[in-house]
Amino acid sequence: METVEIERDGRIAWVFLNRPEKRNAMNPKLHFEMNLVLDELEADTSVGCVVLSGRGGAFSAGQDLKEFFRDLSGDLVAQKKAQRAANDWRWHRLEVFDKPTIAMIEGVCIGGAFTQMIACDFAIAAEDATFSLSEINWGQIPGGLVTRVLTEALGYRDALDLCLTGRKFDGTEAARLRLVNEAVPVGDLRARTQALAELLLSKDPEAYRATKHAVRYVRGIPMREAEDYLAAKIGELRMRAGVGAQESAISKFVDDKSYRPTDSSYTSVKGE
Numbered sequence: 608m609e610t611v612e613i614e615r616d617g618r619i620a621w622v623f624l625n626r627p628e629k630r631n632a633m634n635p636k637l638h639f640e641m642n643l644v645l646d647e648l649e650a651d652t653s654v655g656c657v658v659l660s661g662r663g664g665a666f667s668a669g670q671d672l673k674e675f676f677r678d679l680s681g682d683l684v685a686q687k688k689a690q691r692a693a694n695d696w697r698w699h700r701l702e703v704f705d706k707p708t709i710a711m712i713e714g715v716c717i718g719g720a721f722t723q724m725i726a727c728d729f730a731i732a733a734e735d736a737t738f739s740l741s742e743i744n745w746g747q748i749p750g751g752l753v754t755r756v757l758t759e760a761l762g763y764r765d766a767l768d769l770c771l772t773g774r775k776f777d778g779t780e781a782a783r784l785r786l787v788n789e790a791v792p793v794g795d796l797r798a799r800t801q802a803l804a805e806l807l808l809s810k811d812p813e814a815y816r817a818t819k820h821a822v823r824y825v826r827g828i829p830m831r832e833a834e835d836y837l838a839a840k841i842g843e844l845r846m847r848a849g850v851g852a853q854e855s856a857i858s859k860f861v862d863d864k865s866y867r868p869t870d871s872s873y874t875s876v877k878g879e
Contacts, residue, residue, distance in 0.1 A: 610637035611644050612662065618655035619804045620648050626671075627663025630715055634674035635685070638692035645700050655812065656804045657704070659727060660711040666736070669718030670750060690751075693719070698752050701726035702823060705816050707807035711800045712736050712778065713793055718749065725756045728807075728819060730786070731800050732778035733793035738786070744773040759826070760786055817844040 614621040622644060624631040648654050661667055670676070670693075679685045701708060701723055710727040715737045724730050732738075740757075742749050749757070749770055758766045765784050769776075778790035791799045807815070821840045825833040 608640045608644065610634070611640045613644065613648075615654070616801075618653065618808055619658060619801065620651075620654045620656070621658045621660065622648070624659075624661040624667055627661075627665065629671060630665040630668035631661035631663070631720075632668040632671040633693065633719060634671040635679070635689040635692065638689060638696060641696040642692055642700065645696055645704065649705050654706065655808045656707040656709070658709045658711050658800055658804060659701075659723060661714070663714075665714035666710070666712040666716040666724070667720035668715050669720050694751060697722040698726050698756065703820055706812070707804070707810075707815060709800055709804060709807075710787075711796060712787065713796055715739075718742060719751055719753060721749075721753050722751055722756055724787075725760045729788050729803060731796065731803065732781055732787045732790045733796050734778045734790045735793060736778035736781070736790070737775055738777070738781050739773065739775045740769050741773045743771060811848070813844055813848040817841075817847075 608625075610625055612623045612625045614623070622641075624633070624637060624641075626632060626634070626637065645657075648657055675689060675693075679689060697719070708727040708729070710724040710730040712724060712730060712732040713736055714733075716724060716732075717737075717739050718741065721738075721740065740749050740753065748754065754766075754770060757769065760766075761769070761784055768774075776784075778787065781787045782790040789799075817840050821837055825836060828836065
């Protein structure tokens, strides 16, 4: 890979966009390579969690406007291939990726980079990270799926604010808006992300997958359809996990008393 690097640490795969000289702006090659990377990691049974970040102290400066738009001008086939690859990995693949995903954000997260950040299950940012949807400032609208996914992640007024002002804001405000789960000092960023990854690795992988799919899908469907879908999802989980999985899970709670809802779980970096 020329534009993506993978570090493996136990069952965690750290995936880094690797164009630091461009602040990890995304060109067509990066989109094609990220699709290949996600194929590999989703199929790799030794990988249990994927962390997405960027080299050189930047998450991503968005699309590489020169390589993605200007250089492909007039080549309709290349344009369609690049656009499809960009949307595939940043949303269609990541949204329902079979394994836990975390976006680890430092430096800049601009424009199109919002898509993959929101698609990940969790996002942890450095307090001094810089976020911006700047397109309005140069006569454009946020590209790709950004506007759609942003309105799902934020309240209506906050989404309008960010899209229509193009203002910059930091990781602390991103956490207040719930665009990210939390913001931490940049020196604590990797350790905090790893702690979350290890927590997610402790969950039953089939239950995690089914729950993620359920939460993401039922948001946009009527109540009766949601009821049917969730019942079907429970049936799918039983099939994928094995006949005795549900009874084993209930036994842990009822008989072994090895789990209680008040057990410690994921806490903020301040221990709250």
